[in-house]
Amino acid sequence: MAVLHNRISQEELKRRLMEETEPRTTISFYQYFFIEDPQAFRDQLYVHLNALKVFGRIYVAQEGINAQISVPTPNFEAFRNYLYSIEPLNGLRLNIAVDDDGKSFWVLKIKVRDKIVADGIEDPAFDMRNKGRYVDAVTFNQLTDDPNTIVVDMRNHYEYEVGHFERAIEVPSDTFREQLPMAVDMLQEDKDKNIIMYCTGGIRCEKASAYLLHKGFRNVFHLEGGIIQYANKAKELGLPNKFKGKNFVFDNRLGERITEEIIARCHQCGEPADDHTNCANEGCHLLFIQCKKCAEKYEGCCSTECQEVTHLPLEEQKALRKGIIKDQNIFNKSRARLRPRINS
Structure with a gap:
């Protein structure tokens, strides 16, 4: 077998x-x-x-x-x-x-999951077959030359922070399921405008485009293949690249460089930086942006408190984090400051 x-x-x-x-x-x-x-x-x-x-x-x-x-x-x-x-x-x-x-x-x-993207949609009338129109890199650039076109980033806040398209609207949230109703509320006054949604590879913005149509929007588009396909096509065709910075990815790399602009800042010292890392203290594991100097100073940790924990014997570290439930531990600059995170 x-x-x-x-x-x-x-x-x-x-x-x-x-x-x-x-x-x-x-x-x-x-x-x-x-x-x-x-x-x-x-x-x-x-x-x-x-x-x-x-x-x-x-x-x-x-x-x-x-x-x-x-x-x-x-x-x-x-x-x-x-x-x-x-x-x-x-x-x-x-x-x-x-x-x-x-x-x-x-x-x-x-x-095996209930859905391939957790969306929180429970309306049985929602139909993924009724989705927005694809736009490729060429059409995306043409449509976004019009100042009346609305560009919506359907990624999480920490993805948007390190890189996004010119004039893109952020829907500031930690999860896609939170973003969908937020996007509908934010765009109510723009129902008749061209709305282009994008994400990393296309899966979230495709579902978001269908959700907006379900909620009565009309001229909804989504970027085919997301940022990844756009970046490859822009390079291949010699197009002006309207994406600035780094594309966050959910694998060991935590990001891929699209353009040389660094549009984010280190969450510890405030210097320009766009490298995400997870706090080296396994009891914290906070996802945050850290520059090279701070990475050396704090030994990959988000705080001196976490740094001190990593110097303890391994068995003591394990005892400290026993019972800790780690769900999404992500630094959100709009909600909090980096702080001691030993048992919380």
Whole structure:
């Protein structure tokens, strides 16, 4: 019987990844389509992708698939051929990472979820088939030359902070499910204008475009392939790049450089910086922006208190964080300052 999950420790997997000499390509893709038996689909997918040495994070639900993966570059064609052999995925757009060292993932995880994007939508009349119109990089630039076009960033606040399109509106929230009703409220007076929504790879803005149409909006567009596809096409076609800064990504890289502008600041000293990191204190693990000087000064920690914890014996550190529930621990500059985070 085929093994349908990983049985090796995370530490060992990371070590093996760092020792790999074979190049890897980081890819993201998604597709909204009906899957009758998500668990069976998941298991079949795992067997084939594991055989191709694919690493990454994939969510499967009745509404479709959402994936961020890395594949050994020599296996790319075999991977694509397998994916395209699945009828609803035939010809699927694959977003190739812009700034990639191949060290984005070290294990393959495929999980069955209720939805491929947690959206909080419970209205049974909502229909993903009624979605906004795609715009490519060329059309995006043309439409956004019009000052009356509304550009809406459908990513989280910490993604927007390090990079976004010119004139893009931020919907300041921690989660996509919070953003959807917020976006509807914020855009009420612009219902008749051209509204272009974008996100990292397209999955969130596609659903957001359908949600706005469901709420009575008319001229709704979404950027095909998101920031990743736009950046690749802008470079390929020699277009003016209207994205400024870094594109946050949800893998080990935590970001890919799109343009050289640094539009964010270190959350500790305020100097220009756009490198996200997780606090080195495992009992905190706060996601925040830290410049190189502060990374050295605080040894990768968000505060001196956390820095002191990392100097304790390992068993004492484990005792301190026992019982701590770590959900989303993300620094939000609009809500809080960096502060001691030992047992909270």
